[in-house]
Amino acid sequence: MESSNTIIIKGLYKRFPVGKGEFTALSDINLNFAQGEFTGLIGPSGSGKTTLLNILGSLDVPSAGEALVLGNSIGMLSAREAANLRKVSLGFIFQSYNLLAVHTVYENVEFPLLLLKLSATERHKMVMDALEWVGLTDKIKSKPPQLSGGQCQRVAIARAMVKKPSLVLADEPTANLDAANSHHILKTMETLNRELKTTFVFATHDDKVISYLRRKVFLLDGRIDKDEIIHPNS
Amino acid sequence: MKLALKLAYRNLMGAGLRTWLNVIVLSFSFVIIIWLKGVMTGWDHQAKTDMTNWEIGGGQYWQSNYDPYDPFTITDSHAPIPDELKKQEETGEIVPMLLLQGTIFPEGRMMPVTIRGVSPTQSFLHLPASKLDTGDGTISAIIGAQMAKHSHLKEGDYVTLRWRDANGTFDATDVLISSVFSTNVPSVDLGQIYIPLSTLQEFALLPDEATIITLKNAEESATDYPGWVYKSKKDLTRQVDEMIKTKSAGQTVIYAILLLLAMLAIFDTQVLSIFRRQKEIGTYVALGYTKQQVVGLFTVEGSMHALLAALLSAAYGMPFLAWQAKVGWTMPIDASEFGMAIAQTLYPVYSFGLVVSTVLIITITTAIVSYLPSRKIAKMNPTDALRGKLQ
Numbered sequence A: 001m002e003s004s005n006t007i008i009i010k011g012l013y014k015r016f017p018v019g020k021g022e023f024t025a026l027s028d029i030n031l032n033f034a035q036g037e038f039t040g041l042i043g044p045s046g047s048g049k050t051t052l053l054n055i056l057g058s059l060d061v062p063s064a065g066e067a068l069v070l071g072n073s074i075g076m077l078s079a080r081e082a083a084n085l086r087k088v089s090l091g092f093i094f095q096s097y098n099l100l101a102v103h104t105v106y107e108n109v110e111f112p113l114l115l116l117k118l119s120a121t122e123r124h125k126m127v128m129d130a131l132e133w134v135g136l137t138d139k140i141k142s143k144p145p146q147l148s149g150g151q152c153q154r155v156a157i158a159r160a161m162v163k164k165p166s167l168v169l170a171d172e173p174t175a176n177l178d179a180a181n182s183h184h185i186l187k188t189m190e191t192l193n194r195e196l197k198t199t200f201v202f203a204t205h206d207d208k209v210i211s212y213l214r215r216k217v218f219l220l221d222g223r224i225d226k227d228e229i230i231h232p233n234s
Numbered sequence B: 001m002k003l004a005l006k007l008a009y010r011n012l013m014g015a016g017l018r019t020w021l022n023v024i025v026l027s028f029s030f031v032i033i034i035w036l037k038g039v040m041t042g043w044d045h046q047a048k049t050d051m052t053n054w055e056i057g058g059g060q061y062w063q064s065n066y067d068p069y070d071p072f073t074i075t076d077s078h079a080p081i082p083d084e085l086k087k088q089e090e091t092g093e094i095v096p097m098l099l100l101q102g103t104i105f106p107e108g109r110m111m112p113v114t115i116r117g118v119s120p121t122q123s124f125l126h127l128p129a130s131k132l133d134t135g136d137g138t139i140s141a142i143i144g145a146q147m148a149k150h151s152h153l154k155e156g157d158y159v160t161l162r163w164r165d166a167n168g169t170f171d172a173t174d175v176l177i178s179s180v181f182s183t184n185v186p187s188v189d190l191g192q193i194y195i196p197l198s199t200l201q202e203f204a205l206l207p208d209e210a211t212i213i214t215l216k217n218a219e220e221s222a223t224d225y226p227g228w229v230y231k232s233k234k235d236l237t238r239q240v241d242e243m244i245k246t247k248s249a250g251q252t253v254i255y256a257i258l259l260l261l262a263m264l265a266i267f268d269t270q271v272l273s274i275f276r277r278q279k280e281i282g283t284y285v286a287l288g289y290t291k292q293q294v295v296g297l298f299t300v301e302g303s304m305h306a307l308l309a310a311l312l313s314a315a316y317g318m319p320f321l322a323w324q325a326k327v328g329w330t331m332p333i334d335a336s337e338f339g340m341a342i343a344q345t346l347y348p349v350y351s352f353g354l355v356v357s358t359v360l361i362i363t364i365t366t367a368i369v370s371y372l373p374s375r376k377i378a379k380m381n382p383t384d385a386l387r388g389k390l391q
């Protein structure tokens, strides 16, 4: 049943121009992700994790093959349609948080909602809910430079989750965090995944992250090396 | 747009000192341009008012041969005052003047002058003609302060005045300088000496004749008197307009330099912030902005400098400009040397249109200068921007 899949990737290639030639960063990727998966793209540095995540996020386009994200064929979308897909349905979490430094925690989390043109009361409720999920309701007036790394990443998660997107793409979300903070973040995301049925796709080579994943897609030199589904058997 | 304004405002405030430096430079441009333009307008008003009061009244009739730029025409520029106008002289509606070429000999030197005959009873020109009425038969003359300076004459001095009458015969007499007046209108001062009209008509053997007839009030429809040409106030002040135009053109250079400095600062800030904020740009795109919208965001942000500058200018500029309008701006150099109708102290005059057009021009220029570097964002690859690896 393909229609229940959030993501369908068929024969996807990504090549980058390098000097006079080309570098193939992804070759012949075929993958399906169902709604509500908690999946990781795992592989050594340079294996193509970020490249694939960027394509799924409609920030980049395939060189060949197809990537369907929530029914939208990436690469066929106009700039406006791609922006709309990101605005409505996607959430991004970055390794370096990418918070807006001059805005408060509250304003950072509110930002995606402003683009959606929601009313002030709706926005307020959603922002407070999101901050509740990540446990930062006491920091709404702080600005990112005043927060710890772990707190920053929690703000980033709240920002990615506030509009309850169908798909969250997280590129090395724990790379700048210590073990305790990493576990806290991952537990938060796991809970949100369970409660909101949000699909999570990680790019990582961090063992702490890997231990939380319910599916592991191993990449090596731009190819799928292994696709492991962990069945809950506790 | 509201969101863009809010974002722009926060980002500018976040940038702190850099923003304020730009805003201060821009606001100087605002205030100085408005002030300079105000001074020009004030000068225009003053020059026209002074000319009206001292020289041209509501308009003039010139004897048709008269050409102020050609002194040789003066010999032939005289005609009997038309009868209709003569009646008005009695009611003080007109001032006839007879002009004659002559020479004075102050301290034995020789100085060519234009002798102007004016009635001591004239009442609407500021020229203190009543001082010509000595009552004891002495022939008295009045001159302007510049003329007095150049000829080394002062009140109470006697000077020999020589002229040629209608037959071409030289004649001379001593006249008493009964008054020295000071005026901002150089054409009534430099090289001019005033004696009573009837005396000059007698000397020149030109009874009842005049060269220029100045009207108190503007004519609605100029009457055609044969041998006379009507010059409206507009014709007569055209020189002032031209002078102001030339001066304003010169000032445009100052505006251009001021604006250029401000715009360089804005441009530099934009280029730098686009370079330094690549990750932020990538984040906006990831959150659902199109690149065009991010271009818009940065353009609004740059343009907002102009808005803040306008507010800052209002804060310190309004009291300054108002104070200037009240006390005026006294030129550091002697204005009488200019040879133009200029007062020593100029009172700037600001119009609503002047303020609005200045604000508009600066804001539009700022918007363009903010937009130009921002176009680069549209060419950025969002994935590269997110990595912050663009050069």
Ligand SMILES: Nc1ncnc2c1ncn2[C@@H]1O[C@H](COP(=O)(O)OP(=O)(O)OP(=O)(O)O)[C@@H](O)[C@H]1O
Pocket: A016, A017, A018, A023, A025, A043, A044, A045, A046, A047, A048, A049, A050, A051, A052, A203, A205
């Ligand atoms: N814009 C680009 N131009 C050229 N080559 C690129 C570009 N982006 C990525 N690559 C190359 O593609 C390969 C995959 O890069 P990618 O960033 O996807 O790796 P990654 O798995 O995310 O690695 P890391 O764990 O270090 O983040 C790398 O060899 C990289 O050099």
Ligand SMILES: [Mg+2]
Pocket: A049, A050, A051, A171, A203
């Ligand atoms: Mg990567």
